[in-house]
Amino acid sequence: MPRDSLVPLADEALLVLYANGDPAAARVLTARLGPRVLAYAMRVLGDRAEAEDVAQEALVRLWRVAPDWRQGEAQVTTWLYRVATNLATDRLRHRLRRRADPLDDAPDPVDSAPGAEAGMIEADRMAALQAGLAALPDRQRQAVVLRHIEGLTNPEIAVIMEIGVEAVESLTARGKRALSAALAGRREDLGYGEGD
Numbered sequence: 410m411p412r413d414s415l416v417p418l419a420d421e422a423l424l425v426l427y428a429n430g431d432p433a434a435a436r437v438l439t440a441r442l443g444p445r446v447l448a449y450a451m452r453v454l455g456d457r458a459e460a461e462d463v464a465q466e467a468l469v470r471l472w473r474v475a476p477d478w479r480q481g482e483a484q485v486t487t488w489l490y491r492v493a494t495n496l497a498t499d500r501l502r503h504r505l506r507r508r509a510d511p512l513d514d515a516p517d518p519v520d521s522a523p524g525a526e527a528g529m530i531e532a533d534r535m536a537a538l539q540a541g542l543a544a545l546p547d548r549q550r551q552a553v554v555l556r557h558i559e560g561l562t563n564p565e566i567a568v569i570m571e572i573g574v575e576a577v578e579s580l581t582a583r584g585k586r587a588l589s590a591a592l593a594g595r596r597e598d599l600g601y602g603e604g605d
Contacts, residue, residue, distance in 0.1 A: 420485035421478075428475035439468060442486065445559065446493050452554040453497045455543050463500065467493040483568070490561070491569045494551055501547050541591040549584035556581045
């Protein structure tokens with residue numbers, strides 16, 4: 410099928426088309442989901458190279474499972490986030506076994522806003538957020554990123570993390586409180602006024 414006609418299709422329809430031999434469907438689905446999975450893995454791992462590896466491996470696994478995909482059992486995004494979560498968790502465990510140093514701060518994001526000062530403030534805010542996320546326990550960090558950064562619902566996160574909805578609510582609430590506490594004394598440093 411022509412690529413333009415594939416863009417409006419749902420993720421599951423694209424996966425089925427790929428399984429039936431349409432490589433353009435895989436390109437559209439990769440362009441749609443790849444950046445989201447990469448951003449999620451980056452926030453969980455705090456390391457761009459590792460996040461790229463996780464995102465790539467998650468997508469490779471999606472292509473492998475495509476011929477056996479059972480429609481209606483899970484959303485493609487939920488399945489993909491579950492795989493990415495497992496891969497990221499494996500990497501985090503491997504770090505602990507090696508007694509690696511703490512997660513590095515995320516690289517400063519590119520800011521398209523005009524003005525150097527605005528760019529520096531935004532970079533400081535992102536670095537503070539990434540440092541705050543890195544300080545959270547793994548499960549809290551995963552839940553907070555999936556809920557508040559990726560925008561998934563609690564039931565979707567429960568499926569991804571293989572826990573109950575109540576556990577998701579508890580993890581996100583504790584993670585938010587810990588993140589707020591970690592960033593509380595930095596409002597002025599990060600360029601927030603009293604009304605922000």
